[in-house]
Each structure stands twice: as structure tokens, then as C-alpha cells.
Amino acid sequence: MQLNGSVNINAPRQKVWQFLTNPDAVARCAPGVESMEVIEPNKKFKVVASVGFGTVKVKFNTDVELTELNPPTSGTIKARGTGQGNTANVVASFMLSDGDNRTTDLAWTADVTIVGSIAGMATRLMSSVTQNLSGKFFECMKAQVEIAEGVIEAPVAQxxxxxxxxxxxxxxxxxxxxxxxxxx
The missing domain is CATH 4.10.910 (30s ribosomal protein s13; domain 2)
Known part of the structure; x- marks a missing residue:
């Protein structure tokens, strides 16, 4: 399945790049991440994440690698996760460009393949699940980068x-x- 999207972030490109290539920062915003272990700094890491497809939740043990990094312009993320008789392969690319008034435009594409017992169910639900997950990730990422830049204030717990x-x-x-x- 092919996915794509874009988001405008009120921060310089270098700050967005630093976030996207920092596994700890990405893990904090990625829905379902239970743990993350750095194997090779800024390059390879292992992630345990749970993803829900309707009423079925699958825990994936995932190897993630940042490749084709062209700071601070573009990069590719390759991930292969296995769990409960299922395999998920993701190849995602991102491109950063300068927007208006010190903002950064982030465009991304992803090719997602799921094989196994959830493949049929995943195909029917994939679009809504991935839109929901990617929406949550980019909303969190945008907020984290903009808070770090002082563009927006961190929410105060009520x-x-x-x-x-x-x-x-x-x-x-x-x-x-x-x-x-x-x-x-």
C-alpha cells in the first residue's frame, strides 16, 4: 500500500531534521511504541510496537534503519517487523524544504506491505489505521519541534x-x- 502526506512545521529545517533522525524523539511520538533500543546511533535501532487492526492488536518486533540520509534535506527509513505470524515491511522517504517565514515543509511517502494472518484484515483497515497513526505521529512531532523552538507553549496540565x-x-x-x- 502506498501512502503519502505533508506537514508544515514552524521551525527551521535543521531542527526538523534533528527530530526525524533522533530515534528517542521519534519513538516518543510514534503511536504504539513500547520500547526502543539503539543498535547504531542515528542509524539502526530495534522497536517493539503494538498496532491495532480493528479488534485485533499485533505486537511487532521491528528492526529500523535510517538510510540514504542527505542532511538536512531527505532520508529513507526502512523497517521490518515480525509478530504473531505476521510481517510488516515499511519503506518511508521524507523530503524537507524551506517554507515561508522560517518554516519547514515536510513531504513523505511510505510503501507498506503486510504478510500473514492479519493481511486480509489489514488491507481493509489499512487506510484508516495508517492515516490515524501517521496523523498522530506528525501532530506530536510538529508540537514537539515547535515547543522546542518556543513557537508554541507547552500545554499546562489542568x-x-x-x-x-x-x-x-x-x-x-x-x-x-x-x-x-x-x-x-
């Missing part, structure tokens, strides 16, 4: 139910006893 409850209790006792509470 207190959950218990955090709000504790704050309300503090405020209640502060009013009851006439003292101010510090925001924590």
Missing part, C-alpha cells in the same frame, strides 16, 4: 477531579479560619 477537590477543601478551610491559601 488539575483533575481530585486536584480540584483538594483545592476547594483548602479554600473552604482558609475562608473558615480566615487565612489565605497558596495555589499549589
Amino acid at each position: 488539575p483533575g477531579f481530585f486536584g480540584r477537590l483538594i483545592q476547594a477543601i483548602r479554600e473552604f478551610f482558609a475562608r473558615l479560619f480566615g487565612s489565605k491559601t497558596e495555589a499549589r
Whole structure:
């Protein structure tokens, strides 16, 4: 199956290149990644990732290699994953070019082949699954690079139910006893 897409990132090309060739950064944004081990820095690594195809989830042990790297313009990523009687082969290429106002245009293509018991199911669901996974990856990547560049602010965690409850209790006792509470 052939896939492609593009995204504009509000950061210089070199910063986008650094992200795409950093296995730790990529692993943090890749949906389903459970672990990543560097075999050869900036070149080869092993990844364990789970991918869901409808109600079926398959864990792949994957060898990944960055090849044909032309800093900071283009590169190719080759991955071969096996798991539970299935094999997934991916060859993805990316091209970086300067956009307007110090932005970077990233165009990518991928050729994905799945063989095994999920191949029939994967073919029917592949388009939606891969669009969802690639969308999540590029959304995360864009945010991470732009946060590092100071273009956007990192989201501030909002207190959950218990955090709000504790704050309300503090405020209640502060009013009851006439003292101010510090925001924590």
C-alpha cells in the first residue's frame, strides 16, 4: 500500500531534521511504541510496537534503519517487523524544504506491505489505521519541534477531579479560619 502526506512545521529545517533522525524523539511520538533500543546511533535501532487492526492488536518486533540520509534535506527509513505470524515491511522517504517565514515543509511517502494472518484484515483497515497513526505521529512531532523552538507553549496540565477537590477543601478551610491559601 502506498501512502503519502505533508506537514508544515514552524521551525527551521535543521531542527526538523534533528527530530526525524533522533530515534528517542521519534519513538516518543510514534503511536504504539513500547520500547526502543539503539543498535547504531542515528542509524539502526530495534522497536517493539503494538498496532491495532480493528479488534485485533499485533505486537511487532521491528528492526529500523535510517538510510540514504542527505542532511538536512531527505532520508529513507526502512523497517521490518515480525509478530504473531505476521510481517510488516515499511519503506518511508521524507523530503524537507524551506517554507515561508522560517518554516519547514515536510513531504513523505511510505510503501507498506503486510504478510500473514492479519493481511486480509489489514488491507481493509489499512487506510484508516495508517492515516490515524501517521496523523498522530506528525501532530506530536510538529508540537514537539515547535515547543522546542518556543513557537508554541507547552500545554499546562489542568488539575483533575481530585486536584480540584483538594483545592476547594483548602479554600473552604482558609475562608473558615480566615487565612489565605497558596495555589499549589
